Amino acid sequence: MEANNHRTIPSLFDWAGGMPVFVKLFDQFYDRVLADDILEPVFKHMSAQHREHVAHFVAEVFGGPKLYSEAEGSHFSMVQKHVAKHLTQQHRKRWIELLLETADSLQLPDDPEFRSAFMAYLEWGTRIAVLNSNLEDLDMDTNAPMPKWDWGVPGGPYIG
Numbered sequence: 001m002e003a004n005n006h007r008t009i010p011s012l013f014d015w016a017g018g019m020p021v022f023v024k025l026f027d028q029f030y031d032r033v034l035a036d037d038i039l040e041p042v043f044k045h046m047s048a049q050h051r052e053h054v055a056h057f058v059a060e061v062f063g064g065p066k067l068y069s070e071a072e073g074s075h076f077s078m079v080q081k082h083v084a085k086h087l088t089q090q091h092r093k094r095w096i097e098l099l100l101e102t103a104d105s106l107q108l109p110d111d112p113e114f115r116s117a118f119m120a121y122l123e124w125g126t127r128i129a130v131l132n133s134n135l136e137d138l139d140m141d142t143n144a145p146m147p148k149w150d151w152g153v154p155g156g157p158y159i160g
């Protein structure tokens, strides 16, 4: 938590509802992915831990505990997982569409401030995934830090 002049600003992680929300979001998201004609072929061989790893990764980026980077992977290993997967804009757009549908169905906070930060991260992260997926080799610092995402211009959640 970070103080500003008038209020305490929660992390995106706390505002979304903490780890159970991230785990449920990605669990239900990948159920939708596996039922989707465009994305099923991309994810049909994913590991049993994939859902939880992605949940932990995004939770950590949003200010949650370091479960991913301390026990499951690193920013480098996450980027590497996408290399040579040859993802397209069609894959990327459907990925975002299904994640937003899942977020709505789980009633994640829908204030304009949270959703704009969430959307900005999804645009950024998925576009990087597509770029990396069209590389055959990765030239990246293996110790690169985990990304961090925050509220951006709105600066904090909706206060009316």
Ligand code: HEM
Binding pocket: 042, 043, 045, 046, 047, 049, 050, 053, 054, 057, 058, 072, 073, 078, 081, 082, 085, 087, 091, 092, 095, 121, 122, 124, 125, 126, 129, 130
């Ligand atoms: C914000 C955007 C994204 C994040 C944070 C993200 C995160 C991750 C993470 C953490 C892993 C590693 C999972 C593990 O350790 O088991 C992974 C793997 C993977 N991701 Fe992403 N990803 C993103 C976007 C995408 C998109 C848009 C696609 C395709 C439509 C995609 C396809 C894959 C695939 C195919 C793998 C490898 C799965 C396997 O193990 O077979 N990712 N991603």
